[in-house]
Amino acid sequence: MFTIFNEELAEVARRFRDDHREFAAGGWGADRLEAHRVANLRSAVEYTRANSPFYRRHLAHVDPAAITSSTGAAWTSVPFTTKDDLRSARYDILSRPLSKAWIFYETTGTTGASTPCPRDNVDSLANNTVLTVHYDTIFRHHGDDQVIGVSGPTELHAFGDTFGDVCRNLGLAVAKMWPHSPMVGFDRAVAVLRELGVTGLFCTPGMALTLAKRVRAAGLDPRRDLRVRVLMLTGELASPELLANIGELWGARAYNALYASQEASVLGAAGEDGGLYTAPLINFYEVVDPTTGDPVAPAGGVRTGELVVTALYRGAKPLVRYRTGDLVRLTPGDAAASLPADRLEVLGRTRDELVVGGRRISGYDLENLLLGHVRGYLDYQVVIDTGADGADRLVLKLEAADDEPPRVDPAIRDHCRDVLGVEVGVDHDRFGSITSTGAMVSWKAARVVDNRSEVDAETAAARALASARS
Template identity: 40%
Template sequence: MTAVLQAASVRGDRPLEDFLSEYRKVSRAFYDSSLTDAELARWRARQLTTVLHHVTDRSPFYRCHLAGVDIDRVTPEDLTALPFTTKEDLRREMYDVLSGPVGEASIYYETNGTTGTATPCPRGPKDIATSNAAVEESWRRLFRTHFGDRMPVVGLMGPSELYAFGDVFTAVTASLGACHVKIWPESPRVGFQKALRLIEELGVEVVVCAPALCLSLAKAALHHGYDLARLPVKLFLVLGEICTSQFAANVSTVWPQAVVRPALYGSQEALCIATGADTGRLHLSAPNYLPEVIDPDTGRVLGDTGEGELVLTMLVDGIKPLIRYRTGDLVRITPAPRDAPLPGPVVEVVGRVADRIALGHARLYPAQLESAVLEGVRGCLGYQVVVDHAPGGGDEITVRMDLLSRVADPDATAGAVAGRLRALTGARVRVAVDTDLDPVTHTGSFVSWKAARVRDLRSAPDRAVEAARQVAHRYAITT
């Protein structure tokens, strides 16, 4: 590997096939654990310099943004000479962030624009090949664990227009030799009834979707008369929002034959950041990124492990590499365990910085709140946390839960949930069992976890909440 890593220019002008040939060797060595720490460090150092030259040569925004920085002196160990790139930068600069005209890309995507201006996120051949490689390796191992030598039929339940979901997973399933079917229930051409019919008729064993859709699909199946134990789904691969271990365990009590595993963690802007293992952990695509963890309030760098806001520097000189990009995501990064089924540091996503919520005497991350609600819970088809001012001062929390009475003990569940939240927050808590939840709870990743799961009556709704409410009717499921 050392000879390979020393072979190329740092100017980013290698022919595409030369780059991809070299990248495949690095990727294969990374995933079969033959890439040494020193070789990975050399690859990252050279790619960092390559990308910095690439963006300052080709991106009008970065040419100005990095003006005055001696980019040849910047190292992966110390990126602090480089300024952060923020979402506000991307919205203000738009196409000027790109390292080349859109016509050089293979396909054009953009962010959904639910809480701000939609920003362009085109992808070129390098971006697609290097990002998809991590997903393909993750899925190959997951499928081997659950299905042995055969390939399952995969149901893709996500948007495709202007969004990478459909194209990424179409390419990955094709590369693995698996059949896929695009059956997003929220599409007007599909709907829940047709999606369920196709799952049954085609023997769909793997469903790729947002976590909230695992429960929405179950609720729709029960409404249309299906026996969840007889449907063929065995594996949910989830993405797009937080998915705690408590949420995953609850889904397995609703779908008796199925387990939940993370598909990937990523974004339109930053591509595939980490991929899922059968342990339920996400592992960083280390050849493609330099991660930093910072204090979300001060911007102080905490290192490349620990807990805080994730900052990424992308190491592939594609159409839109981002430098020290503040993702707005709160993460916990730890070294991979010795026996981990995937290499790369473990990335635990605990929520969005903007989704932290003050409840009683606590300030909770989304993952903390969801874990407290769902710890040990069985048969929950959905939940919503409603917060209001309590009479006499303080906060009053009402947790509304849709529970399958044949699986859950409603009284015992309500008592346990209320007790955990009282201990965590010091607030007044009550739990209401309700089969007719607010449809906004099913919007999930369309806007944000908080907009879907928390209704805060202590203040006026923000833009995210208003955006979720505007589309909530599309997610309603008849009880």
């Protein structure tokens, strides 16, 4: 309600709402969208160069007037912004002083120095409007008696504020619960789910699995004893097969609900059909070769490579040609889809790619391949070894419920051999807290034990975090 105290912000909020509703209804054609992009790419350069000490130097030689196309040389010659730039520039990258923000967040800093991520009211209005319009396509189908649990990673993360605000916009009651907090804990979190009759839950995939374990450890069944019917999962890699298993465990529809970062805010959000859609009114998306930085040409209409984004709104920390470090597949929009936007598949960080059997594969595709043949597991991890013959070997380790072992299709071995050219085994184990660290460190550090190489810094950080949690 803060906007009623500021007429200018109230007008900004109405404009964002109306534009996004019109876009979602199919009211923006290609020409209008390109005009919007070009105008705001120019504005991004002008605004950041005028207000950010970092961008004043970084974009000093860029001529905004020369930017007449979102794909022309004037734009693609603009220098990238990298994660190293954010770490070194810190507060100099801001385009508004910290005192003009409404809230301060920062990255987790588990594998490097934290970077400041304050947000002003325009940041929150722009991003939360996207989520409100996207998520309305989902929650409108679940009645008027919904109670939504929000379970995020830390107090300095945008998770709770963002989803709480979006649920308020949609008229949904919210219970913020932090199971890793010593004041809450998992037992109390499970009790809250039961006592309040929580019907939807925002959390990471790892948290959804951990909560399912705790519910079962209490002698309960999430499908029978809880009312959760919608799982809005974010913060970690989430392949379709992992989502399907989590949904089955809970008796709920599991969505890959959000692709975002503390640094760049909302980059993609789910629609009712399960697609993860771009937000083209607030971001400009490019896909580049991770090695060369050159634009990637579409193959069958699909672009695969590292995602680069530019904010199309003027907040506290808009980023220009920011290299996310994430591999994506970007597919053109479909007229029959929930939203008239391009679809994103987030394949994992560029450094999370693996070479198995001499073939390079993303974390997303490896997870989807292996988990497509199993259901009913409470957790998983992948172990990679080199056999006596020098060939790679994979073992998929599954954590089972005591009373309900996972279902494994024997075809997993032949299928994985056909795709990767390696032998695959299936085993059982219990993993403790290590598999819950993906959102704080990386998918690979949480999910993969690669015995072919030395322990890297991220794996060491994941192990330390897991030890602290246990």
